[in-house]
Amino acid sequence: MKAAIAVVLVVIAVAVVALALYYFPAAPSPTRAKAGTGRPAPRFQSAPTEVVAAYLQDLESKDYRHAYDTLSAASRRVHPYDDFVSRAEKAGLPDYDSAKAREEPESANVVTVVLPLREDPATAGFHLVKEEGAWKVVFIGGVPAFPYAEAR
Numbered sequence: 001m002k003a004a005i006a007v008v009l010v011v012i013a014v015a016v017v018a019l020a021l022y023y024f025p026a027a028p029s030p031t032r033a034k035a036g037t038g039r040p041a042p043r044f045q046s047a048p049t050e051v052v053a054a055y056l057q058d059l060e061s062k063d064y065r066h067a068y069d070t071l072s073a074a075s076r077r078v079h080p081y082d083d084f085v086s087r088a089e090k091a092g093l094p095d096y097d098s099a100k101a102r103e104e105p106e107s108a109n110v111v112t113v114v115l116p117l118r119e120d121p122a123t124a125g126f127h128l129v130k131e132e133g134a135w136k137v138v139f140i141g142g143v144p145a146f147p148y149a150e151a152r
Contacts, residue, residue, distance in 0.1 A: 046135070047103070048103050048111045048113050048126075048128045048135050049101045049102075049103055049113050051070065051113075051128060051135045051136075051137065052101065052113045052115070052126045052128070052137065053098055053101070054070070055067055055070045055126075055137050056093065056096065056098075056145060058070065059088055059093055059144055059145050060093050062088075062089075064081075064084065064085045064088055065081075067084075067088070067144065068081050068084050068085075070136060070137050071084075071136060071137050071138075071139055072128075072129050072131060072136040072137065072138050072139075073131060073136070074138070074140070075136075075137070075138055075139045075140060078139075078140050079139065079140075084139075084144060087143050087144055088143070088144040088145065090143075091143035091144065091145060091146065092145070093145045094117055094124065094145060094146055095117060095118045095119070096115045096116070096117060096118070096124065097115070097116045097117065097118045098115065100115075100116050101113055101114065101115050102114050104125075108130070109129060109130040110127065110128070110129055110130075111127075111128050111135075112125045112126065112127050112128075113125070113126040113128065114126075124146050124147075125147075126138075126147065127147070
């Protein structure tokens with residue numbers, strides 16, 4: 001008798017979950033992982049400050065492939081992947097105060113994200129360009145986590 005009641009309760013629970021999934025499917029999310037990659041969907045359509053934050057997070061976690069994919073086409077032509085990784089590993093990552101990041105638009109397709117360093121009056125300027133509707137980091141000179149501001 002107890003086993004029959006347990007089976008009925010399990011069937012009811014499964015039915016409730018199935019109905020809930022049918023009537024309330026998960027909404028697609030821009031940060032949901034792309035199929036088969038285990039990585040979030042491209043965040044280049046995000047605000048430039050978010051793109052820079054994700055780029056720096058990739059450098060910090062040593063996910064150099066994903067960080068490299070964030071670079072502009074011109075940056076990738078100047079720095080082959082192996083060169084990018086070598087520079088990133090040698091240089092490390094400055095201690096940025098990301099809460100104080102600000103955008104300085106230069107045009108509709110170019111923006112500079114200014115990041116101050118903690119406990120230092122210096123700042124870093126990350127230039128981003130819009131390529132095919134996506135924000136990409138410009139890294140021509142300097143090191144990946146602290147590019148030369150005047151380079152484009």
